[in-house]
Amino acid sequence: MNAKRIAFAVAALVGLLVTAVGVVAVLALTGALDTATTSHPVQRSSLGVARPSNDLLALLDQPGPVELETVASADWAVERSGLINLKHPTAKSSGLVDGDEPIQVFFHALRHPTKGLYIVDTGIEVALRDAPEKSAIQGIVASALHLEKLKAHQPLGEWLAKQPGPLAGVFLTHLHLDHVTGMADVPANTPVYTGPGEAAAASPLNLLVKPNTDRALAGKAPISEWAYTHENQGLFEGAVDVFGDGSVWALWVPGHTPGSTAYLVRSTKGPVLLTGDASHTRWGWEHDVEPGTFTQDAPRGVGSFKKLRDFAAAHPNVDVRLGHQH
Known part of the structure; x- marks a missing residue:
């Protein structure tokens, strides 16, 4: 030819x-x-009681019963423009430009004295470090995520193997891949909880991503969506008292994704706010600059970001732990 x-x-x-x-x-x-996030079955959560988010204020300064451990499962680097709104005037005046931003992939372990061990988000799975070809994230998606930049520290499966008791459930901040990357290490039939609308959230990108998400969730119990009652005048758009004793609260902070959820944990060392990706970075949080292009609904994301920062400013005793940086 x-x-x-x-x-x-x-x-x-x-x-x-x-x-x-x-x-x-x-x-x-x-x-x-079908461009939904996942085809995994979904149900309304039977765990937790919807309560006005203002109700948590009465308990905030009381000693909590939950032991909380935050584990940096891996180091990684992703585009700064996704994590921080580089078009924000403060970002511009500070000279921020796009490029690799060092981050961590976390999971948070909650040990409740009577309810058992739960985790918030999932870190990374063992296979992602030891046998990437067998991990839930594969093919073109693995390449697009630049997993060659990921350095594993503590895969979830290794950590779980050291625990004295079983895992009672997984509380997800949202269903993005970097938050379910360790889900394959979660024992079969373990309950999984997210905010409303996460599984059904549609995007053409899901045509590529969904098979990876489905592999991560394979064998787990149906996704249980927190049954928030929408609030117009509350601290947040909705809140669920997870165990009914005021020790752990699921807080609806939509924007990054429709069901994005932060968690307020009354730990034995004081109250801790887990923001999820409603705020990814320390710089963004400290400079009042919301996340960037990784957020699905930017205006709503700004609203949730502001509510979290207002809450933290009003209660400086709360330890804030951000989505991807200490």
Whole structure:
């Protein structure tokens, strides 16, 4: 085949690929393809009681019963523009530009004296370190995430193997891959909890991502969505008293994703706020600059970010632990 024919063949192939991508995008936008975050079954949570978020204030300064441990499962680096709104005037005046931002992938262990061991988010799975070809995250998605930049410290499976008791459940801040990356290490049939609308949240990108999310969730109990009651004038858009004793609160902070959830834990060392990705970075939090392009609904995300910062400012005794940085 001469050079001209090769050029025509390549051009034809590129044309077909562009057409195929365009068709997929149109089908996704028109609903002809399922672009939900996951096909894992979903149910309304029977755990927890919806209460006005202001109710937690009466308990905030009382000693809590929960032992809390935060584990940095891995170090990583991702685009700063996704984590911090670089178009914000403060970011511009500070000279922030895009590039790799060092982050951590966390899970948080909650030991309740009568309810048992729960975790918030999942760190990374053992296979992601030891046998990446067998991990839940595979193929083009693994390449796009630049997992070669990830340095494992404490995979969830290794940590769980050292615990004296079973894992009672998983509280997720949201369903993005970097928060369910350790889910494959969670024992089968373990209950999993998220905010409302997480599983059904649609995006054309999910056509690629969903198989990875489904693999991570395979074998687990149906996703239980927190049964928030929407608040117009509360501290947050909704709140659930998880165990009914005021020790752990799920707080609805939508924007990054529809069901994004922060957790307020009354620990034995004082109250701790786990923001999830409503705020990723220390710089963003300290400079009042909301997250960037990784957030699905930016205006709503700003609202949730402001509510979290207002709450923390009003209660300086609360230890704030951000989504991806100490």
